[in-house]
Amino acid sequence: MDRDSRNPAWIRLVPYAESEGYLRSLYDRVKGPGGQIDNVMRAHSLRPHTMEGHSALYKAVLHHAGNGMPVWFLECLGIYTSLSNACGYSVAHHFAGLSRLLQDDARAQAIYKALAAAQPERAFQGKELALLRHVRKLTLEPQKMEQADIAALREAGADDGEILEANQVCAYFNYSNRLLNGLGVTTEGDVLGTSPPNTDSLQDWEHH
Template sequence: MSWIKTISYEASKGKLRMLYDRVKGPDNNVDNIMLSHSLRPHSMEGHMAMYKYCLHHTGNALPKWYLECLGVYVSFLNGCGYCVEHHFQGMRRLVADDARSDAIRAAIETGQIADAPLDARQIAGMSYAKALALDPASMAESDIEALRAAGFDDGEILEINQVIAYFCYANRTVLGLGVNTEGDIIGLSPNNSGDPDDWAHK
């Protein structure tokens, strides 16, 4: 589950139980990435707020499947299989085309992003994701100009940036604490974008 002690749903109480009740899925299942925060519930609260607002909020203009696609790519680049598996299944559900989803994943895994069934604008966002995830100190204003030239407005660029930044955080949480998928229900997410306070995984 993880390399540090965690508190199960059954053993939780107080604020931790309240947070578990907000994020749990079927049969009181809490994803291991959230369980890894159990010794410091306030950090779980911050993590979930960031996750929900970056990926599952009606204020976003970009389609949710594409934000998940960026997350899968960043997680693959960072070597975080946990997040790849969870968010690929979320992306697959949203794309609703298994062949297309599998082709996107194949392009990610082979490093041939240009071959993915994505349009030129989406490919540009993926290129920005790779640069920011792997070499953040190299970023320059020209990277933003390239996204504008591809057709993104500045609000959409901010969405892309925040999704990449969130996944780098989540990947390092998982990798640094040894979080694995044992016992998780893969692919659940807080999909009720209309309610920012609804964190339930469905």
């Protein structure tokens, strides 16, 4: 199926107006300001049960109050993973989200330029730098991961819970990047930078 102006992907995405039943209920849960549904969620519309799984994983990995690292840094890990995969959709959305969280355009731009150049040391140091380098390797060379990589993160100051969080963010974005790149999903019609609230409920999906 060729892309047309009404469908921002290479497969059919069901419009909200044509949705019903289970799909409509999920659309209502993930909607954002003005009632729009991001295309990353609409990409699941022909198999809506996968949208439910995706949304729960996304909420748990990035916007759950049980996470220990700040959301802005989790976003940086996701952006670096997505840059490594050349996933423009995820980079656009999550850089907008990072910018909203930081409320500092100069800092956000400095971070983006460092990550886009694959030189995170220009904006980070210590534990954060080690975790960014870790997700880059896990994305590009997963077959080369070894126990020494975890030891290096501990030496840089990351505890095992933080290591798990970084691993989960990297794994989630590799999944999402491949969903988006594989189906040719674009940001056309999306509102960039919205996200669910940072709570301990996996049911809080509505974007703000």
